[in-house]
Amino acid sequence: MxxxxxxTLKEIALLGAIENKIEISSDELANKINSSQQTASRYLxxxxxxxxxxxxxxxxxxIIRITTEGxxxxxxxxxxxxRIFNLSDKIYFKGNVISGLGEGxxxxxxxxxxxxxxxxxxxxxxxGTLNVKIEYIEKNxxxxxxxxxxxxxxxxxxxxxxxxxxRCFYARINxxxxxxxxxxxSHYSQILEFISPTYLxxxxxxxxxxxxxxxxxxxxxxxx
Amino acid sequence: MxxxxxxTLKEIALLGAIENKIEISSDELANKINSSQQTASRYLxxxxxxxxxxxxxxxxxxIIRITTEGxxxxxxxxxxxxRIFNLSDKIYFKGNVISGLGEGxxxxxxxxxxxxxxxxxxxxxxxGTLNVKIEYIEKNxxxxxxxxxxxxxxxxxxxxxxxxxxRCFYARINxxxxxxxxxxxSHYSQILEFISPTYLxxxxxxxxxxxxxxxxxxxxxxxx
DNA sequence: ATTACTAGTAAGCGAGTAT
DNA sequence: TATACTCGCTTACTAGTAA
Numbered sequence: 001m002x003x004x005x006x007x008t009l010k011e012i013a014l015l016g017a018i019e020n021k022i023e024i025s026s027d028e029l030a031n032k033i034n035s036s037q038q039t040a041s042r043y044l045x046x047x048x049x050x051x052x053x054x055x056x057x058x059x060x061x062x063i064i065r066i067t068t069e070g071x072x073x074x075x076x077x078x079x080x081x082x083r084i085f086n087l088s089d090k091i092y093f094k095g096n097v098i099s100g101l102g103e104g105x106x107x108x109x110x111x112x113x114x115x116x117x118x119x120x121x122x123x124x125x126x127x128g129t130l131n132v133k134i135e136y137i138e139k140n141x142x143x144x145x146x147x148x149x150x151x152x153x154x155x156x157x158x159x160x161x162x163x164x165x166x167r168c169f170y171a172r173i174n175x176x177x178x179x180x181x182x183x184x185x186s187h188y189s190q191i192l193e194f195i196s197p198t199y200l201x202x203x204x205x206x207x208x209x210x211x212x213x214x215x216x217x218x219x220x221x222x223x224x
Numbered sequence: 225m226x227x228x229x230x231x232t233l234k235e236i237a238l239l240g241a242i243e244n245k246i247e248i249s250s251d252e253l254a255n256k257i258n259s260s261q262q263t264a265s266r267y268l269x270x271x272x273x274x275x276x277x278x279x280x281x282x283x284x285x286x287i288i289r290i291t292t293e294g295x296x297x298x299x300x301x302x303x304x305x306x307r308i309f310n311l312s313d314k315i316y317f318k319g320n321v322i323s324g325l326g327e328g329x330x331x332x333x334x335x336x337x338x339x340x341x342x343x344x345x346x347x348x349x350x351x352g353t354l355n356v357k358i359e360y361i362e363k364n365x366x367x368x369x370x371x372x373x374x375x376x377x378x379x380x381x382x383x384x385x386x387x388x389x390x391r392c393f394y395a396r397i398n399x400x401x402x403x404x405x406x407x408x409x410s411h412y413s414q415i416l417e418f419i420s421p422t423y424l425x426x427x428x429x430x431x432x433x434x435x436x437x438x439x440x441x442x443x444x445x446x447x448x
Numbered sequence: 449a450t451t452a453c454t455a456g457t458a459a460g461c462g463a464g465t466a467t
Numbered sequence: 468t469a470t471a472c473t474c475g476c477t478t479a480c481t482a483g484t485a486a
Contacts, residue, residue: 003227003228003230003231004227004479006227006231007227010304010305010308013308014304014307014308015361015362015364015365016364016365016367016368017364018308020364020367020368022364023364024361024364025449025450025451026450026451026452027450027451028360028361031361032361035480035481036480036481036482037450037451037452037481038451038452038453038480038481038482038483039479039480039481041450041451041452042452042479042480044451044452045451045452057450057451059449059450060449060450061449061450061451062450062451074305074308074309077305078305078306078308078309080234080238081234081298081301081302081305082302083238084234084237084238084242084298084302085298085299085302136252137239137248137252137253137255137256138239140239140240140241140244140246140247140248141239141240143240143244144240228460249468249469249470250469250470250471251469259461259462260461260462260463261462261469261470261471262461262463262470262472263460263461263462265470265471265472266460266461266471268470268471269470269471281469281470282469283468283469284468284469285468285469285470286469286470450486451485451486452484452485452486453483453484453485453486454482454483454484454485455481455482455483456480456481456482456483457479457480457481457482458478458479458480458481459477459478459479459480460476460477460478460479461475461476461477461478462474462475462476462477463473463474463475463476464472464473464474465471465472465473466470466471466472466473467469467470467471467472
């Protein structure tokens with residue numbers, strides 16, 4: 001999607017063309033977007049061709065309305081900005097499923113961990129963790145998980161060893177709710193470990209390397 | 225402001241660069257914005273030059289943080305989208321002050337109008353109206369004023385004639401609160417008439433042709 | 449009036465590469 | 468590893484103008 005088309009669509013939307021048809025000439029639009037009449041005309045042609053706007057021609061000017069498809073593009077932009085400014089309480093990651101070494105199962109089956117998961121997260125995790133390697137570039141967001149609103153799972157001793165404290169956040173992977181599990185003093189790797197009441201690989205039909213979207217909820221319960 | 229710079233800034237912000245410094249290479253950014261490494265590099269240079277981001281160079285990659293100025297630009301975009309999607313209850317107009325023919329004073333001084341303004345709008349209008357000619361292109365928004373949430377001032381008879389019903393909306397001109405007055409069956413002209421408790425030309429230091437911003441509140445009281 | 453084509457010019461792009 | 472320069476190519480611009 002070309003940036004100048006988004007900009008133009010936005011300007012048209014600002015004039016009310018999502019709810020209503022608006023009457024506008026290419027020259028008027030040109031003023032709004034700081035271009036020539038010819039460029040505005042070309043943009044309108046492009047938007048029309050891409051089915052982002054509908055056009056009717058009166059005797060003068062044109063009657064324009066943004067299509068559902070056009071609205072979607074603007075909504076997508078809007079959501080981005082919401083994430084930037086409003087969402088200190090949600091973080092989005094994109095990543096790919098990878099296989100762990102099976103230790104996930106060993107840990108989640110430790111009865112003391114299990115008990116705490118039930119008490120503090122409110123669900124009994126399916127044995128094992130789903131490991132997701134987040135896109136390298138997204139690792140910048142990991143620092144947001146230093147957030148102190150984490151749910152703390154306390155350390156304990158069993159089997160003659162110590163199982164370390166773990167920090168959790170409610171999270172959603174694709175459509176399924178669960179939690180992210182972070183070892184207390186992991187130096188943030190690129191791997192996120194996800195637990196959930198159900199067997200995710202089956203439920204979400206996941207194979208290694210499949211792309212998944214993760215939403216982490218920094219505070220409180222999962223909402224909709 | 226070139227729109228591709230805004231979109232690039234947005235991508236950087238999505239990675240958390242408003243609150244924190246983030247580490248990113250031009251190549252990584254290139255992936256995010258779907259361009260070549262060279263283009264991403266160029267964009268970063270431009271953003272830096274325009275003081276929208278700060279950059280530090282590590283041994284590898286660069287440490288980036290969005291400046292206050294950069295944040296402002298993103299906020300401005302965000303507000304635009306809010307207007308598009310959230311604001312069925314506010315409409316913004318830009319226009320220029322023009323002189324009326326003095327009839328505004330005659331009408332606002334009619335005791336029955338005056339009484340209703342006090343009762344229904346909650347203030348006693350300064351005699352006269354401030355007339356604002358809205359930008360031609362913005363006239364598309366006028367249909368939003370057909371909205372049925374208007375405050376209706378009833379018609380009445382006096383001086384051997386009938387004074388027609390009038391529709392009002394709470395509104396703000398620059399920083400001053402008041403209301404917009406619309407004759408019931410005006411075929412929307414490009415002129416908005418504004419009333420307020422104070423003498424606006426003085427308070428806002430307005431001369432003919434000065435540009436003003438008008439916010440019309442479609443429902444309820446003026447908020448902040 | 450207004451739209452949009454043509455054509456010449458300017459801006460933007462990315463492969464190659466120096467640093 | 469990186470960043471960012473040069474340069475040839477492509478895309479996008481606007482003035483002029485036909486419809």
